[in-house]
Amino acid sequence: MQNKNISSVLKSVSKPGRYIGGEFNSIIKNKDEVKCRFAFCFPDTYEIGMSNLGVRILYDALNKDSDVWCERVYAPWTDMKEKMEQYSIPLSAVESGDSLDCFDLVAFSLQYEMCYTTTLAMLKLAGFPIWAKDRAEDCPIIVGGGPCVYNSEPVAEFFDLINIGEGEEVLLEICHLYNKMKADGTYTRAAFLREASHIDGVYIPSLYEVSYNDDGTIKEYKPLYDDVPTKIKKRIIEDMDKASYPEKLVMPYIETVHDRIVLEVYRGCIRGCRFCQAGMVYRPIREKSVETLCKQAKCLYDNSGYDEISLISLSISDYSELPRLTDSLLEWTDASHVSLSLPSLRIDSFSEELMAKVSSVRTGGITFAPEAGTQRLRDVINKNVSEEDLMRSVGIAFRGGKSNVKLYFMNGLPTETDEDIEGISALAKKVVDQYYAMPKPQRPKGLGVTVSVSCFVPKPFTPFQWEKQDTYEELMRKQALLKSCITDRRIKYAYHDAKVSFIEAVLARGDRRLAPAIAYLADKGQMFDAWDEFFNYDLWIEAFEKCGVDPAFYTSRGFGLDEVLPWDIIDIGVTKSFLLRERNKAYEGKTTPSCAEQCSGCGANKLGGKNRWCK
Amino acid sequence: MVQVNTTKLFLRFKFVKRGSLQYISHLDLVRTMHKVIVRAKLPLWYTEGFNPKPKMIFAAPLSIGTESECEYMDLRMSEYIEPAEAMARINANMTDEMQVIEAYYPDSKFTDLKWMSYRITVGDVNTSDDLADRCNELLLEEQVEVQKKNSDQMINIRPLISSAVAKRVENEIVIDAVLSADPSAFLNPEYVVKYLRDKGGLLSSPDLTSEYYEVKRLNAYFADMTEFR
Numbered sequence: 001m002q003n004k005n006i007s008s009v010l011k012s013v014s015k016p017g018r019y020i021g022g023e024f025n026s027i028i029k030n031k032d033e034v035k036c037r038f039a040f041c042f043p044d045t046y047e048i049g050m051s052n053l054g055v056r057i058l059y060d061a062l063n064k065d066s067d068v069w070c071e072r073v074y075a076p077w078t079d080m081k082e083k084m085e086q087y088s089i090p091l092s093a094v095e096s097g098d099s100l101d102c103f104d105l106v107a108f109s110l111q112y113e114m115c116y117t118t119t120l121a122m123l124k125l126a127g128f129p130i131w132a133k134d135r136a137e138d139c140p141i142i143v144g145g146g147p148c149v150y151n152s153e154p155v156a157e158f159f160d161l162i163n164i165g166e167g168e169e170v171l172l173e174i175c176h177l178y179n180k181m182k183a184d185g186t187y188t189r190a191a192f193l194r195e196a197s198h199i200d201g202v203y204i205p206s207l208y209e210v211s212y213n214d215d216g217t218i219k220e221y222k223p224l225y226d227d228v229p230t231k232i233k234k235r236i237i238e239d240m241d242k243a244s245y246p247e248k249l250v251m252p253y254i255e256t257v258h259d260r261i262v263l264e265v266y267r268g269c270i271r272g273c274r275f276c277q278a279g280m281v282y283r284p285i286r287e288k289s290v291e292t293l294c295k296q297a298k299c300l301y302d303n304s305g306y307d308e309i310s311l312i313s314l315s316i317s318d319y320s321e322l323p324r325l326t327d328s329l330l331e332w333t334d335a336s337h338v339s340l341s342l343p344s345l346r347i348d349s350f351s352e353e354l355m356a357k358v359s360s361v362r363t364g365g366i367t368f369a370p371e372a373g374t375q376r377l378r379d380v381i382n383k384n385v386s387e388e389d390l391m392r393s394v395g396i397a398f399r400g401g402k403s404n405v406k407l408y409f410m411n412g413l414p415t416e417t418d419e420d421i422e423g424i425s426a427l428a429k430k431v432v433d434q435y436y437a438m439p440k441p442q443r444p445k446g447l448g449v450t451v452s453v454s455c456f457v458p459k460p461f462t463p464f465q466w467e468k469q470d471t472y473e474e475l476m477r478k479q480a481l482l483k484s485c486i487t488d489r490r491i492k493y494a495y496h497d498a499k500v501s502f503i504e505a506v507l508a509r510g511d512r513r514l515a516p517a518i519a520y521l522a523d524k525g526q527m528f529d530a531w532d533e534f535f536n537y538d539l540w541i542e543a544f545e546k547c548g549v550d551p552a553f554y555t556s557r558g559f560g561l562d563e564v565l566p567w568d569i570i571d572i573g574v575t576k577s578f579l580l581r582e583r584n585k586a587y588e589g590k591t592t593p594s595c596a597e598q599c600s601g602c603g604a605n606k607l608g609g610k611n612r613w614c615k
Numbered sequence: 616m617v618q619v620n621t622t623k624l625f626l627r628f629k630f631v632k633r634g635s636l637q638y639i640s641h642l643d644l645v646r647t648m649h650k651v652i653v654r655a656k657l658p659l660w661y662t663e664g665f666n667p668k669p670k671m672i673f674a675a676p677l678s679i680g681t682e683s684e685c686e687y688m689d690l691r692m693s694e695y696i697e698p699a700e701a702m703a704r705i706n707a708n709m710t711d712e713m714q715v716i717e718a719y720y721p722d723s724k725f726t727d728l729k730w731m732s733y734r735i736t737v738g739d740v741n742t743s744d745d746l747a748d749r750c751n752e753l754l755l756e757e758q759v760e761v762q763k764k765n766s767d768q769m770i771n772i773r774p775l776i777s778s779a780v781a782k783r784v785e786n787e788i789v790i791d792a793v794l795s796a797d798p799s800a801f802l803n804p805e806y807v808v809k810y811l812r813d814k815g816g817l818l819s820s821p822d823l824t825s826e827y828y829e830v831k832r833l834n835a836y837f838a839d840m841t842e843f844r
Binding site for chain 1: 635642644646647650653708
């Protein structure tokens with residue numbers, strides 16, 4: 001199904017299999033019989049986009065509607081981008097090979113801040129103006145969605161419409177409105193966007209005026225018309241057992257990052273780690289029943305032939321019926337040579353029994369995330385795991401034959417001192433000691449302990465949303481300190497580039513004044529910032545300078561507690577007062593129990609949703 | 616009743632790999648096929664041990680950018696299944712560009728496969744009328760030297776060419792070649808294209824969109840040039 005223009009260059013690009021489409025289970029419709037053509041764009045490579053669960057779910061949900069044909073679009077690798085520019089080949093969808101101007105709606109899934117330049121690069125390759133205000137009447141409606149849009153402000157002016165929250169239902173409502181207005185002749189770009197602003201979960205950036213105070217902080221977000229909502233309420237799926245879930249998966253020919261069945265077990269998280277955005281924005285917690293999950297798993301296996309099922313959620317061991325789920329799945333998976341994987345295990349609920357169920361086929365490593373090196377700091381971030389939990393868990397892992405343990409930590413957390421950093425090294429050393437405390441015949445061969453440390457990025461809609469980020473120099477000092485503490489050769493130390501975390505922090509808490517800087521980078525041809533080889537710190541700094549942006553305003557300044565935040569116009573359910581309460585408890589070193597133990601009144605229950613925990 | 620060796624029951628599939636699937640590497644083909652045969656619910660035999668896998672053997676891996684009318688996979692079965700039934704189930708689980716065209720319990724081994732025929736089509740060539748003749752002359756020379764991939768070494772591929780004939784069809788040059796497929800002396804048809812490009816001036820235009828070439832594997836033969844089966 002490839003575009004004729006694309007096919008002529010396929011012999012001269014790397015990994016041409018990225019561009020061919022035609023996968024088993026991909027959906028082909030007659031374009032003359034559908035009312036709405038929807039291009040679902042993923043601003044990264046095919047291999048990464050094909051692994052994304054959200055895209056899989058929405059592709060399926062949209063295509064279940066016979067009036068809508070949803071196709072996929074991925075970012076071309078740089079060699080292909082060059083060829084496309086050289087021969088004027090426009091960006092096209094993999095199913096039909098049609099260029100994006102043939103579509104009615106063109107949506108982008110914004111999964112991480114570092115995909116913003118790639119998004120603009122794709123708009124340019126499609127031949128669309130990057131600024132929403134410059135688009136002509138016949139240009140497709142450009143839609144944004146995904147986790148980044150909980151603060152979409154830095155990119156808001158590039159989009160005509162932004163979907164806040166879960167998209168299964170609202171994207172179809174948007175298509176239906178579009179179809180209706182096209183059919184009854186009332187459609188104009190402006191009329192459609194105005195009407196769409198009345199749908200819950202729809203944010204139309206052009207319908208708001210932003211004003212600023214003299215000190216650079218935000219004064220006000222003002223809707224341009226009375227009928228435009230002052231706050232946009234996040235959409236959720238209320239009943240996960242009734243929610244649309246794919247029965248078939250598009251089967252990639254080339255290897256993708258997560259080339260397996262991904263079974264979403266529940267949404268939300270009962271924990272309240274204070275740095276974690278996902279843990280707040282996906283509330284309230286909504287579980288699927290074991291029966292639904294077993295049916296979905298079997299169906300996906302029959303239609304895919306994959307030999308691995310990954311049970312995913314923010315923290316899989318918190319699923320209230322995990323033993324019954326794994327037992328039910330194991331009734332047929334072992335005999336069918338299918339293995340189970342649980343990628344988000346918590347240290348405090350890891351057990352021998354669970355390990356036996358998941359390691360039946362594969363050996364190798366296991367990852368735990370203590371996040372901080374001392375109990376004091378773990379209490380500040382509300383991680384609620386102890387050193388004993390970690391030691392017990394690695395003991396189980398070693399006895400179960402896993403010799404590679406990876407430990408995730410964060411540098412730069414609020415209140416962090418050098419003692420906390422030294423604690424990371426001490427904790428890793430205790431893991432090594434735990435291994436050698438085992439009688440030699442019982443030890444798995446080849447111990448490897450990896451300490452992987454990222455830099456704290458304060459994120460919107462977390463109790464730490466107001467916090468300062470450590471300066472680049474301070475983060476570097478902390479990384480060097482930790483490096484000097486780790487003297488044991490059996491401990492490997494891996495750390496993130498603090499420059500990337502700095503840019504991430506600017507974008508995560510940024511406002512509309514960043515947009516010209518992002519556009520500046522796109523004009524320079526920048527894309528794939530999420531790839532180390534293409535991230536260009538100096539160019540970002542140059543862009544900020546040219547566009548009059550002081551990045552420190554968004555990072556090391558910290559935000560005032562009474563300040564209007566760029567994301568205040570979004571209502572995620574969880575209240576600002578809850579986040580503030582949690583922030584105060586963090587500074588007191590007090591923890592908050594999980595939703596399973598006690599409701600802490602976060603406010604997400606007002607969104608509704610069928611779940612076990614909320615009142 | 617077909618006599619089958621039940622100790623190691625291999626079923627052979629001859630399949631095509633056309634169109635855009637020429638861009639799928641051999642490794643990706645193997646991974647794809649693994650899922651196809653699981654979806655098809657064939658009675659697969661699995662290896663013993665910690666990580667059981669079905670036994671799949673492929674003949675003469677195809678390089679990226681080559682289409683084929685003639686790919687082979689031997690698949691070990693745990694019990695007898697009618698070849699037509701297995702073929703139908705597999706085809707229902709693949710797209711149009713990859714389909715099984717024959718299934719049977721074989722007597723031969725892939726090591727018996729010695730030659731394969733290819734058609735190389737070069738489109739929109741420059742207007743020189745004697746280009747096909749020039750190619751034929753070049754292909755008949757005693758030394759057909761090409762540079763080895765990722766190496767400075769020159770090798771003579773003439774002994775690996777059973778026959779190669781170029782002819783002009785409208786504005787295309789069509790080369791039919793029978794090349795060695797012996798695992799110890801496998802000749803990739805890309806080398807023939809490269810040789811004619813370097814020496815004969817084929818594919819010399821810098822514009823990728825006006826010029827193209829296609830390579831298609833057509834058939835497979837035993838050492839005596841009878842059709843492989």
